[in-house]
Amino acid sequence: MSRKTNYKIFETPQFQILSEDQKEKIYNGMLRTLQYTGAHVHHQGARELFEKAGCKVDGLRVWFPPEVALKALSSLPPVTEVFPWDGDASKKIVIEKNRSYFGPGPTPPNFIDPDTMERRPYLRKDATTVARVCDALPNMGYVQSLGSISDVTNGLADVYEFADMIRNTTTPIMSWSFTRSGCRDIHRMAVAMAGGEEAFRQRPNYIFYGEPISPLVSDFHAIDKCIYCAENRIPQVYSPCAIGGGTVPASHAGQLVVALSESMVGVIAAQLISPGTPIIIGGVQSILDMRYSVYSYGAPELSLLSAALTEVVHYCGLPMYSTSGCTDTKKMDMQSAMEAALSINAAMMSGANFVHDNGYTESGLTGDIFQTVMDDELIAMARVIEGGIEVNEETMAVDVIHNVGPGGHYLYEDHTMKWFRKHWQPTLMDRNSYESWKEKGEKTMKDRIVEKTRDLIKNHEGPWKKVPEKVHKEIERILKEAEERIKKHPDK
Amino acid sequence: MSVDTTRISEAIAKGQMDELQAITQKALDDKVDPGTILNQGLLPGMDKVGQLWREGEMFMPEVLRSAKTMSKAMDILRPHLSEGDLGSAGKMVIGTVAGDLHDIGKDLAGMMFEGAGYEVINIGIDQPNDAFVEAAIEHKPTLLGMSALLTTTMPRMGEVINSLKESGIRDQMAVIIGGAPVTQEFADEIGADLYAPNAGSAVELTRQFFHR
Numbered sequence: 001m002s003r004k005t006n007y008k009i010f011e012t013p014q015f016q017i018l019s020e021d022q023k024e025k026i027y028n029g030m031l032r033t034l035q036y037t038g039a040h041v042h043h044q045g046a047r048e049l050f051e052k053a054g055c056k057v058d059g060l061r062v063w064f065p066p067e068v069a070l071k072a073l074s075s076l077p078p079v080t081e082v083f084p085w086d087g088d089a090s091k092k093i094v095i096e097k098n099r100s101y102f103g104p105g106p107t108p109p110n111f112i113d114p115d116t117m118e119r120r121p122y123l124r125k126d127a128t129t130v131a132r133v134c135d136a137l138p139n140m141g142y143v144q145s146l147g148s149i150s151d152v153t154n155g156l157a158d159v160y161e162f163a164d165m166i167r168n169t170t171t172p173i174m175s176w177s178f179t180r181s182g183c184r185d186i187h188r189m190a191v192a193m194a195g196g197e198e199a200f201r202q203r204p205n206y207i208f209y210g211e212p213i214s215p216l217v218s219d220f221h222a223i224d225k226c227i228y229c230a231e232n233r234i235p236q237v238y239s240p241c242a243i244g245g246g247t248v249p250a251s252h253a254g255q256l257v258v259a260l261s262e263s264m265v266g267v268i269a270a271q272l273i274s275p276g277t278p279i280i281i282g283g284v285q286s287i288l289d290m291r292y293s294v295y296s297y298g299a300p301e302l303s304l305l306s307a308a309l310t311e312v313v314h315y316c317g318l319p320m321y322s323t324s325g326c327t328d329t330k331k332m333d334m335q336s337a338m339e340a341a342l343s344i345n346a347a348m349m350s351g352a353n354f355v356h357d358n359g360y361t362e363s364g365l366t367g368d369i370f371q372t373v374m375d376d377e378l379i380a381m382a383r384v385i386e387g388g389i390e391v392n393e394e395t396m397a398v399d400v401i402h403n404v405g406p407g408g409h410y411l412y413e414d415h416t417m418k419w420f421r422k423h424w425q426p427t428l429m430d431r432n433s434y435e436s437w438k439e440k441g442e443k444t445m446k447d448r449i450v451e452k453t454r455d456l457i458k459n460h461e462g463p464w465k466k467v468p469e470k471v472h473k474e475i476e477r478i479l480k481e482a483e484e485r486i487k488k489h490p491d492k
Numbered sequence: 493m494s495v496d497t498t499r500i501s502e503a504i505a506k507g508q509m510d511e512l513q514a515i516t517q518k519a520l521d522d523k524v525d526p527g528t529i530l531n532q533g534l535l536p537g538m539d540k541v542g543q544l545w546r547e548g549e550m551f552m553p554e555v556l557r558s559a560k561t562m563s564k565a566m567d568i569l570r571p572h573l574s575e576g577d578l579g580s581a582g583k584m585v586i587g588t589v590a591g592d593l594h595d596i597g598k599d600l601a602g603m604m605f606e607g608a609g610y611e612v613i614n615i616g617i618d619q620p621n622d623a624f625v626e627a628a629i630e631h632k633p634t635l636l637g638m639s640a641l642l643t644t645t646m647p648r649m650g651e652v653i654n655s656l657k658e659s660g661i662r663d664q665m666a667v668i669i670g671g672a673p674v675t676q677e678f679a680d681e682i683g684a685d686l687y688a689p690n691a692g693s694a695v696e697l698t699r700q701f702f703h704r
Contacts, residue, residue, distance in 0.1 A: 042593070109643060109672075109673040109675075148673075150643070154643075154644065154647060155644055157643070178642075178644050213593055213594060217593060219593045243596070245553065246596055247596060288552075290551035290552040290553055291551055291552070292690075292692075293552055293691055293692055294690075491591065
């Protein structure tokens with residue numbers, strides 16, 4: 001048999017928004033902004049760190065010369081692994097270019113009650129619900145809480161959330177905190193789950209999420225937590241919510257430049273503290289709807305901007321934190337499905353590393369686990385497209401075609417037996433005949449989503465019982481100490 | 493002498509700042525009653541903008557530009573106005589509470605109030621509770637606005653209201669609050685007079701509040 005020479009294979013679809021020249025231009029725009037505009041850094045220690053590295057500092061303002069930015073980019077790790085605390089290899093995360101993991105998002109104040117389906121404040125028990133449901137969903141590669149707990153001591157929502165979530169799922173968590181102290185408590189719990197400091201360093205079991213303020217402001221706590229994560233080699237996200245036309249230019253290229261520059265402040269800080277520490281950037285990229293003054297989570301611009309930023313972020317050698325599966329609707333309806341379907345597919349094609357907000361409704365103000373369950377199915381469908389088509393002698397099956405010939409069928413061919421199971425099977429989409437659909441109760445998509453979600457809440461226990469008793473005790477101790485800490489220093 | 497309401501309305505809607513200032517100055521020079529300039533010229537012009545916005549003909553950046561145009565004309569007009577001319581559109585102190593550096597929502601609301609004829613004193617972001625009280629004592633506003641984007645900083649708004657009470661000046665002004673996590677229930681809980689879900693509705697809700 002002879003082989004073809006210069007044979008080019010596409011294993012997966014090729015999707016691109018920007019050309020190499022456009023990416024370079026936006027990258028240069030970022031370097032120009034950091035050098036000539038700079039950023040506000042509300043943290044004296046960080047400003048001193050930047051000044052020592054060669055930045056110009058005046059008051060809160062820091063200007064970053066290109067060599068400082070380039071040095072930070074040169075010490076990034078090309079690949080990082082995050083490990084499920086129970087060692088389940090199927091849930092391991094590999095952070096490298098064009099490998100995507102989807103998950104929910106952090107901190108909306110409201111939640112759709114799984115029983116009443118009404119909006120209400122997010123409660124402590126919801127963190128457990130989200131952790132367990134996501135633990136069971138095969139397409140959620142990491143977990144965030146979909147809310148900010150309202151019924152614990154003010155200032156400890158972050159710590160309680162992590163304590164409850166990490167014991168209710170083995171899927172790696174992406175946590176957040178108000179301050180360095182919360183960050184430290186969370187880290188202590190993660191270390192307890194990993195089995196010690198050294199074990200955590202070898203096999204980090206969570207990712208930390210932090211956020212600067214757009215435009216070009218790193219507030220004290222944001223940069224303080226970023227430094228803490230770098231010191232402890234905790235993989236972290238440092239990404240803004242850039243509001244097109246509000247906090248960044250209304251033109252998309254301008255938005256990309258500012259969004260990238262804001263995140264770079266965290267990248268530079270982290271790499272100065274600990275070269276090689278993993279950091280992920282990106283964030284929510286969408287437009288301010290100028291009629292309703294709403295930061296739109298369902299706008300097609302969200303997908304366009306996120307995909308373009310993914311390309312530029314990868315151009316910088318960084319992993320991308322992108323957005324999908326979210327909606328501006330208040331209640332599950334066709335709009336929520338339409339917006340989620342479009343953004344999930346675009347995010348998948350873009351190759352973003354972490355894609356968050358699957359389960360955000362009401363423009364990011366309400367978490368909805370039903371939306372997450374629907375998104376899980378959409379992600380599975382997008383993965384089929386992302387999987388591409390294998391083209392070779394075996395898959396072209398010219399010999400099988402010859403054997404079956406004109407007429408006939410392929411139903412019980414050996415070749416069919418081997419290949420048909422690769423076809424994707426839905427868990428929510430309806431493909432029944434009219435008669436059997438009627439017989440099964442004429443269920444709509446909404447009925448099926450609600451049924452599946454409630455079934456998971458009721459029947460999927462999660463790994464709580466697998467957590468050793470002494471680790472449970474340690475976590476409870478950390479929670480008690482956190483209560484004492486917040487009593488003494490409510491703002492630290 | 494009367495005012496050319498058509499020209500004023502057009503200058504406001506198109507955001508022609510210099511033009512509107514010139515018209516306002518000319519009307520004052522022509523000895524037109526300042527209250528007439530405001531109530532028959534500028535405010536109806538801004539009302540028209542509000543109407544166009546509600547109808548989807550104008551968008552927020554254009555409305556803000558109109559509000560800024562209006563406020564620049566007010567700078568010229570205000571020294572000539574008596575208190576009666578202003579009606580409820582008096583002074584507003586606005587800021588973001590301590591620990592919170594988010595300013596876009598607060599700035600939007602402030603600009604909308606400027607557009608409604610208010611003199612707005614924007615005390616900025618990350619303002620300690622005392623700064624609100626001090627500003628209230630100094631400026632004697634009819635309206636105090638507070639904003640928070642973080643659930644951890646929201647309680648500061650209730651503390652400011654308590655401080656206003658302790659200083660004995662709570663009754664001298666209406667308090668309006670806003671910010672993404674803020675709700676009507678929270679406003680009721682801390683004793684704020686008004687809650688606006690967004691900057692656009694804040695002015696209208698305030699107007700209704702003062703006229704009820």
